[in-house]
Amino acid sequence: MELIVVVILLGILSISAISRFVQPSAFSPGMVAQAAIAEIRFAQQLAASRRDAAVTFVMDRLGDDWRFQVITDVDGVVRTELVAAENTTVQATSGALTDTVDGGTPLVLQFRHAGDLSAVSIGAAAGAPAMGVGLGVDGDSRRDACVYPSGYASAAACI
Numbered sequence: 001m002e003l004i005v006v007v008i009l010l011g012i013l014s015i016s017a018i019s020r021f022v023q024p025s026a027f028s029p030g031m032v033a034q035a036a037i038a039e040i041r042f043a044q045q046l047a048a049s050r051r052d053a054a055v056t057f058v059m060d061r062l063g064d065d066w067r068f069q070v071i072t073d074v075d076g077v078v079r080t081e082l083v084a085a086e087n088t089t090v091q092a093t094s095g096a097l098t099d100t101v102d103g104g105t106p107l108v109l110q111f112r113h114a115g116d117l118s119a120v121s122i123g124a125a126a127g128a129p130a131m132g133v134g135l136g137v138d139g140d141s142r143r144d145a146c147v148y149p150s151g152y153a154s155a156a157a158c159i
Helices: 002-021 024-049
Strands: 055-062 065-072 076-084 089-094 097-101 107-111 117-122 133-138 142-147
Touching: 024 055, 024 065, 024 076, 024 107, 024 133, 024 142, 055 097, 089 117, 097 117, 107 133
Parallel strands: none
Antiparallel strands: 055 065, 055 107, 065 076, 089 097, 089 133, 107 117, 133 142
C-alpha cells in the first residue's frame, strides 16, 4: 500500500515538474511555420484554379502577431490569417538573398497560373523563384519550411 502511494505521489510530482519546463511559447515556431505552409498551399491552389487572377502571398509582422495574406489582383485580399506568436523570428532565404521577415520587411511570393513561383521578394530585394524559398522560424525551438519552385510548401528545410 505504501509503495502505491509513493508511486502515485511521484507521478503527480513529475507531471508538475515537466509542465514547468515546457512552456506554451515552445510551440510558437511550429504554429507560425504550419500557418505559413497552410496559407502558401492555399495561394498555390488558388493560383492554379483562377486563370483570371494573379495570386500573391504576403507574410509580415503586425505587432506581436504574424500576418499571412493571400491577395489576387481581381478580388484584393482573399484571406488574412493572424498567428499570435511572441518571441519568434523568421529568416527567409531565396538563392543568395537572406533576410529577416518583419513588419518592414515582408516576404512576398507571386504565383503563376500553373501554381509555380513567378516572383519572390524579401523586403525590397528580389529573390530567385527558380531556387524556391527557405523559411527558418526561431523562438524557444526551431521549425523549417520550404517553398519549392513548383510552389509546393512543405514542413522541412530546403535541400
